[in-house]
Amino acid sequence: xxxxxxxxxxxxxxxxxxxxxxxxxxxxxxxxxxxxxxxxxxxxxxxxxxxxxxxxxxxxxxxxxxxxxxxxxxxxxxxxxxxxxxxxxxxxxxxxxxxxxxxxxxxxxxxxxxxxxxxxxxxx
Numbered sequence: 001x002x003x004x005x006x007x008x009x010x011x012x013x014x015x016x017x018x019x020x021x022x023x024x025x026x027x028x029x030x031x032x033x034x035x036x037x038x039x040x041x042x043x044x045x046x047x048x049x050x051x052x053x054x055x056x057x058x059x060x061x062x063x064x065x066x067x068x069x070x071x072x073x074x075x076x077x078x079x080x081x082x083x084x085x086x087x088x089x090x091x092x093x094x095x096x097x098x099x100x101x102x103x104x105x106x107x108x109x110x111x112x113x114x115x116x117x118x119x120x121x122x123x124x
Contacts, residue, residue: 005123006106009046009074014119016040017081017110021117030083033112034070037081041073048073054101069098078107087111087118099124 004010020036034050041048052072056063071079080095087109095107099122111118 004121006074006077009077010106010108010121012044012046013041013073013077013079013108014110016044016046017112017119018117021112024112026083026113026115028083028112030081030112033081033083037071041071046073047075048079049075052078054098056101067098067101069102072104076104076106078102078104080107080109082109082111083113084111085113087120092120092122095122096124 017037020033020040024033024036038048038050049072050070052069054067054069056065056067069078070081073079078095078098080091080098082091091109095109099105099107105124107122107124109120109122
């Protein structure tokens with residue numbers, strides 16, 4: 001059996017997202033879920049940085065263009081949230097690019113826009 005990297009931390013983050021989805025349901029804008037999730041992270045004592053700036057390099061040169069991940073939890077797990085009727089490969093690619101740019105290993109794509117919370121754990 002393969003041991004999942006950051007298993008317990010990911011489990012806690014997903015639990016916090018489920019609590020937010022249980023309380024709010026679907027239908028709100030992404031910004032509402034982001035704010036609610038930050039409050040839930042605080043309540044559950046999950047360390048996080050909100051709207052973490054991600055620098056991008058091209059051939060060892062820092063580009064002016066920067067990305068902002070919705071959250072960086074525990075200093076090592078990138079969280080990208082959505083509030084859409086469905087996720088697609090573009091959303092997955094966005095998270096993979098964040099992982100590549102930061103050299104972090106694990107990311108979570110979380111979608112609050114459906115009746116049941118959707119999430120995808122991605123590993124680089």
